[in-house]
Amino acid sequence: MAKTAVTPTRSENYADWYQNVIRAADLAECAPVRGCMIIKPWGYGIWERIQKILDAKIREMGVSNAYFPLFIPLSFLEREAEHVAGFAKECAIVTHHRLEAKDGKLIPKGPLEEPLVVRPTSEAIIGDAFSRWISSHRDLPLMVNQWANIVRWEMRTRVFLRTTEFLWQEGHTAHATKEEALGKTMEALELYRWLAETVLAMPVILGEKSPAERFPGAENTFCMEAMMQDCKALQAGTTHYLGQNFSKVFGIRFCDQDGDLKFAYTSSWGVSTRLMGGLVMTHGDDNGMRVPPIISPEQIVILAIVPSEEHRKEVLAYAHALAADLRLQSFAGESVRVLVDDRDRRGGEKNWEWIKKGVPIRVEVGPKDIEKRQAVIMRRDCDVRDKEVLSLEKLTRNISALLEDIQSNYFQQALAFRDRNMHGNIETLQEMQDFFDSKGRGFILGKWCEDPKTEALLDQTKISIRCLPLKSRDTEGACLLTGKIAKRDAIFAKAY
């Protein structure tokens, strides 16, 4: 069996494989601060691509970027009872503003009159701002977004998936009517689906959350759920219809056309660096990361093979000329991104570095190729030993199609994997428990009677209702939890 670049492999130990891919691809590392991560340049470059693409689409929705404070006074958080209950158990609290040395140790001094919470989300601080910014129907809709860091003091952390600090975007909107606010909630959800499937090549199921899984303070939470390669679910993005809950506690009111004072309807929605974890667990393989071309910081790396010093100048010139030609091509509306790796290291070492980082296409050029006006192409979506020789002309002409093909392959592979692991033939809670207990894996598509009390039946199982898919089958069946006749589809799975 071929040696793999990452050990253990996925099948040997999935959790360790995940950590090791992140290390091998140089995406991120655990920081020496509890549960925090350092996002390294290759990982951050992927995140910046996601940001850039999503940011442009958020603007197209008519939403403006702004920036709100990191700190939230306790008194703000307290106002929405469910909201504070949802975040009180896991938040970082600033209590002092000065350090003093005492016996060679630094001691916090200068206690604050009112402690501050490091934002676990910004509904409270933005709700307060909205109450000042909105007075008339002419001020609506008001739609802002911020790219920010968020802190939640999670007990068990894992790089990208669940970290004390993470990065995200959070959109917050206020509207005159329920329909408009709910419409924006669904528009954001569809944007996230587009991001996941078209940009990240990650198939998702859109759905509504069950009451137990709702955002604290929301009327309704919608989500996209993706299947990882261990068949567990990843909640990859959520949008919340907040109704008038936050309007009422923060006083977001407007004078309508008839001069009546009304509470606005609000929404909020976000995706985070958790998506990076989703990328790794959707596309990574036993040789490391595989980055979908649209978000890869470099799409092509040209490895210059310099067998001896006399060839150096010629090979490098050839490599850079090829890079320049390739950059004139475009993919997904932008110039193709090409790096010439001319570092003075062994070719094999460089090749494996880029395999592990998951750059979509590696191109080797050496003295032999110069003679023949050709290059050697290695695609990350194929076996690492596969090579194809292409003439320069053909390579340049085909590069957009090649990238498109890889992007599409990643999506199709992930989709086929998910389809293989969707189970529609499990009909009772006992069957479902037996399935998972006997190392069964996957999403269970069943029916649920929607009685909120029944969710507690899953409490001891590690299984949860991931979502009630928006595309529900128009059928009736036995509720998987109670056996009662039920109409609504539900996805049951283990989740991150």
Add this chain to the structure above:
Amino acid sequence: MAKTAVTPTRSENYADWYQNVIRAADLAECAPVRGCMIIKPWGYGIWERIQKILDAKIREMGVSNAYFPLFIPLSFLEREAEHVAGFAKECAIVTHHRLEAKDGKLIPKGPLEEPLVVRPTSEAIIGDAFSRWISSHRDLPLMVNQWANIVRWEMRTRVFLRTTEFLWQEGHTAHATKEEALGKTMEALELYRWLAETVLAMPVILGEKSPAERFPGAENTFCMEAMMQDCKALQAGTTHYLGQNFSKVFGIRFCDQDGDLKFAYTSSWGVSTRLMGGLVMTHGDDNGMRVPPIISPEQIVILAIVPSEEHRKEVLAYAHALAADLRLQSFAGESVRVLVDDRDRRGGEKNWEWIKKGVPIRVEVGPKDIEKRQAVIMRRDCDVRDKEVLSLEKLTRNISALLEDIQSNYFQQALAFRDRNMHGNIETLQEMQDFFDSKGRGFILGKWCEDPKTEALLDQTKISIRCLPLKSRDTEGACLLTGKIAKRDAIFAKAY
């Protein structure tokens, strides 16, 4: 005298004028969190322009973006004695990770074993990472940058200029030699000068900081100092040559070509949202903000004048067609940014809104203009009552030159103002104090003997040595503080 949009005016009360311009231009507001600000869409749009332009140049320097944790363990901060002394008096400290309700109030619970400091700067956490990432000379230079939020618990805060939380970029580099590290320090300084002068139209003086003004832990700090319209100095950006100070305490070592283990030399450098305050105080006037075209979120706003409903469709079509034509033109390497303001509000109200926001060019179009294929142009660098009628063809053809002219005017106006307020004829400390006491304003260009002890002579005066300009006159003169013969030029001024 003409009524102004902002009261008080600059001459009436400069400090209040500053706050009011920020409000009138809708740039930002004070948050209900001590010393923090909310950066509103128009202000944040300017910051995003600055980010985008600076970020591209930082990449060209070979620096990669990454992200490091918000929290710094006390034990890290402690290692560099000067560093911790410089920040201990003004930092936010996280001591708990949970809230519990008690008697209807939330109480911080779950004390941390080691309190965490919210980053006041990241030399410590990045120094620690560098020590893990660097082992060989092949790992050098290592150059990273992060865009991040920073917290310093300042006693007196003012929007943009000095806030508890602010946004910045911080570059951190490690090199094999002193020359390289110092070279990168100066390269960053030159980049900041380019940003300030070419992009922000804000003339700056580059210089070295005196010992008392150095960054805590640096061997040497360099800065750019700009003159605000009240003639006070604004330190608008700094770069630090850190020598081996941080390498030694964090163990940033590398094996050189001969196999010897050596400490690296490091640099760090940053500019922040403080620049936004500098922009207001450099370019704002008594009618509000004036945004230099290169960083203006919109460069042209087209005000559609709709005298009656029957004209609406025609005028809007004309306005949007003009906008489309203008967007085909380019300025500073990008498409011209044009907004059609078709909101259903009074023309005068919209016109003044954009005057206050400082959009470089306002264009009015109404039914009369359609007949004559023309538009009415109003430049923000001219009197607010000045209007010019241009044919559509001429407007489109000249738009880049117009924007260029405004950009250049702002710089020239600021430069002329600074030149008028540079004083080279003050020779003693007493004269300088008398000058400022009798309401004199400006920068004093004098000589300084460079004896660090003499800086204390300024302690009671509100005057400080802003910098020792890199372009020092090759002359000798009496040190302004001691009277001793001195060679080095120094800028003395009051500062923000």
